Amino acid sequence: MVNTQQEVTQGQAMVEQPVSHELAAVLAGGTRVYVQIRPYEARFEASVLGCVADRYLIFRADGTRGGPPVPPRVGDNIVVRFLVEGVAYGFNSSIMHTISVPEPLIFMQYPATITRVSVRQHQRLPCRLPCVVTGDNGEKETALLLDISEQGAKVACRNPSAGQRSAGMAVGLELALPDPLGIQALIGKIVRITEQGKANVAGVVFDQPYPELLANLYTILCIDQFI
Template sequence: MLSGFRKEITTFYRYGTTAMKGNDIDYFEYGKRINLEIGIHIQFKMEGVGFPLQSVLVGMEINEYLIIKIPGQYTNIKHKLVPGVDIVVRYLYQGTVYGFQTKLIEIISTPVKLLFLEYPKIIEHYDLRSQKRADSLFPATVKMKDKINHGAIIDVSKNGCRCHILNSRQETLPPVQIDDEIVLKCKFPGVQGDREVFGKIKNIKRSRKELIIGVEFLGLEVEIHDLISQYIYAVEDFF
């Protein structure tokens, strides 16, 4: 299957052959359709290793093999990296989690350390639906009408979140109604600085001590939408 692949990969690193460049091959048109692009970050679990590993896809030969970088924990797991070992791969692509089973074909050490995996025969997918939520604890400033309160986002989905506000002497709970507009200012994982998110209140749970409101996002920026999808994926246990 991989006859001559050492020569091919060496040629790629020396001369930049188009056989290994993601920009030069439309992987959706040739061979088996696969939603996997060069440079995409993947997570995989390997037989005999009790924790997930992180890597990046750097090349492929359609219907034959995938090439990924050596994971950062290489020194701890190199004794497990033997040809034929079972591997389960997961990755996020445009809001959908894809997964497949594969096996390690071979490792090369020069010019760089790379893993060659069998090309997947079956790919499963898991849609991060709008109702899929992940627990969170993001400090947030909440502005409703002319009143500002400090609280926290306690869970989040691609389309909305729940926000928790405590009653205190310094900040009394604001009066709220369904469909009131709201502005949340918070720091999302992976984004520098605070970002404003606009929304509309869709659910209210209130007591003397606290207020929990369900918020539907309005006009969410693409960057934040993608980061929320990645966050949900990261906290889910797909293994």
């Protein structure tokens, strides 16, 4: 999904460090997290119910927004990712215990280390993600998202019709993210078009900022490279 690890991390404050009791404060009750059971790629959403520092964490699975791809089992290796106040976190753990009644709860090992990156420190996120561009005439075409920020994006199109677009034209972008995030729709206008090899690269400014989308992309793309 990303060019190389070097491209993603260049100039970014990615930190892996031992976990202290501060994690208990960050993982406040109700914090939303994304859980991935290895080796499956699918992720499901959960909320933090509580934790005992240096011992275990308790998550409540959100059955209304996509559950686990398989029933969690004791000993399963998992990856947890979440965002708090502009900082994306990720860590590895393993399942210690599960219950299903009166509601699905997952008890997991307190992590030994945690990886984090400050989303607010960075203006643009380099990436290579397929997307769909919709012109003002409703015509759709597949393109490649080259980078994105809260305010805009850079998109490469190889379709000859892309050359007919010009600065000032309205466009829509559709970006497919892993469940439970799904399809993300963005609206903006072209501010410039340049030719790079066989592709036309369009600079797009959004009609409104998308901070939550950018934060989710940092969580998905950057944290994935380190855990």
